[in-house]
Amino acid sequence: MPPAAESSPIDQFLKSISRSGLLDEDKVQKLYGVSPKAARKQAEMLADWFVRTGILTQYQAAKLLQGAERGLVLGPYQMLAPVGRGGMGSVYLARDTRNRRLVALKVLPPHRYKEEERHLTRFRREMEICQKVTHPHLTRTFEAGVLQGVYFIAMEYVPGVTLSKKVQNDGPLPVARAARIFSEVAAAMQHAHTQGLIHRDLKPSNIMITPNGHAKVLDLGLALIEGEELPTDKSIVGGRGYVVGTMDYIAPEQVENPTDVDPRADLYSLGCSMYSALSGQHPFPGGTPQQKIRKHLTEWPTPLTDLNPTAPVEFAKIIEKLMAKRPENRPASCAELQTMLRPWLGDEPDLPMDTAVDNANPREVFDLETDQIATGSFWESMPVTVFVSNTATKQQSQPARSGPVELSPRATANRPAESSSKQAFLFVGCSTLAFLVLGTVATAFFLVMNLRH
Incomplete structure (x- = not known):
């Protein structure tokens, strides 16, 4: 029996979409059927068409082209783009498919807390704390829990x-x-x-x-x-x-x-x-x-x-x-x-x-x-x-010491008898990719939108 022919890059891309959970196989095939012939020449061109019509984000398309379909869906949440990474996990711009709402989804993958249990302790603590307060000028938490072994916090997306x-x-x-x-x-x-x-x-x-x-x-x-x-x-x-x-x-x-x-x-x-x-x-x-x-x-x-x-x-x-x-x-x-x-x-x-x-x-x-x-x-x-x-914070008259130590008594301030001590660090910065949104044929666009819903 002759060996099975290898699937084309386009076939692999389409299969990755359905395996990811973003779209079912039937919708993927229907979308492929209405895509322009010019877009079917290469997987990259087809992916670009999916992005331009709003079916996929640039991030999703790039991951799928690499065959990395896992991690794009977590329960009802579809990952649209990564927006940050810190010591304990990652944050994604995501869409809740139950109500189409955009959220900032913070996740702690299993490998993170398996490496070090305190990561899980900290994350669970944050899950509890962020649900204790509700105020117009505090970022709201919609939901926190565990899905598919992944701890998550779904927060309000704040534009600006x-x-x-x-x-x-x-x-x-x-x-x-x-x-x-x-x-x-x-x-x-x-x-x-x-x-x-x-x-x-x-x-x-x-x-x-x-x-x-x-x-x-x-x-x-x-x-x-x-x-x-x-x-x-x-x-x-x-x-x-x-x-x-x-x-x-x-x-x-x-x-x-x-x-x-x-x-x-x-x-x-x-x-x-x-x-x-x-x-x-x-x-x-x-x-x-x-x-x-x-x-x-x-x-x-x-x-x-x-x-x-x-x-x-x-x-x-x-x-x-x-x-x-x-x-x-x-x-x-x-x-x-x-x-x-x-x-x-x-x-x-x-x-x-x-x-x-x-x-x-x-x-x-x-x-x-x-x-x-x-x-x-x-x-x-x-x-x-x-x-x-922290490292030691000694009075200025004393030599500095290195490494974690007990902090010294507060130094005397230059203003009326005031004092204290300090150190630390927290900051994770990040930014996202830029992509030029192009137009597409009106008839195809409306058909695509219908298929999505």
Whole structure:
């Protein structure tokens, strides 16, 4: 018996589509039947036609051409494009086929938690925490669970750009705009604090600015639940000798012991974020993590009014109060911060909150599904959990020591008897591919759309 003839690349591509679970075999064959003859010459040309007609995303087509059909579907979720990767997993722009809703789907593949059990502990913790809060200015979690052995969190897809990218692109914010954005962030955090959650990683890249100009706080992956029973493994949530946070925005007391903090640690980070948004730079730019820590403990940043002469002195004092070294010298709550910011809001029109319905705009969705997500969108700082052990932070008069150690007593600050300590790191940045959306024949397009539904 002669050996079976090898299937053509086009046949392999079509079989990969049906095996992936994105489309059943009958639909694949019908689509192939209405595709232009010119597109049937090569698998790559046919894949391009599937992308141009909106059947596949560029990411999906590329994976299928490689024969990598696994992982494009997880239960009801279809992976449209990767948008981030962190220490514990990956985040995808995905579509929930039950309601056609776009979501940010964070997944922890089995191989990750089989390599190290603490990854699973952290992910399960995040799954629990992110479902504890619901607020218009906090990214919503729709669902969390396990499908096909994969742990996942399905989150609200937030269009727009992060605050860090907005400042990078457009320059420092006007005072009124900053007051409005951070008033919304404060409202979100006040709600989280009343639920017993401390964010511990507030920063401009964790604040999304929506198309209507509203703020959405991202990433509760590092959040601490007040009064919770802490894991014995300090690397899970931090502890003395294990610091969690981001070194440019972390509160001094969070360095000394990340689990011995209260909501005022978030207020310090808010102050640092406001400083960055109005000055265009970190409070202590440049230098090593250890140098940044020492500056948070013993120095004050360049006065905001020196970097941004349009910032009123009284507004700068609000930020200075937020960045007080001692927690007791900061505002008592985010509600108090909202009151402090209210006189600075200005009279700009207050547009309605962006909703998930806005994502149904056909062109926007089509662009997203063909990997036209702008750099600095939601995915610049995707929700992940990354923990690092701290290095010693000694008083400046003492020589530095290397390696994980107990933190020293707080150094004396240059301003009235204030002090603390700090270090850490969390940030996963990423961006997506760009693809030029081309037109196709109207009759074929409508037939394709019918087949999809």
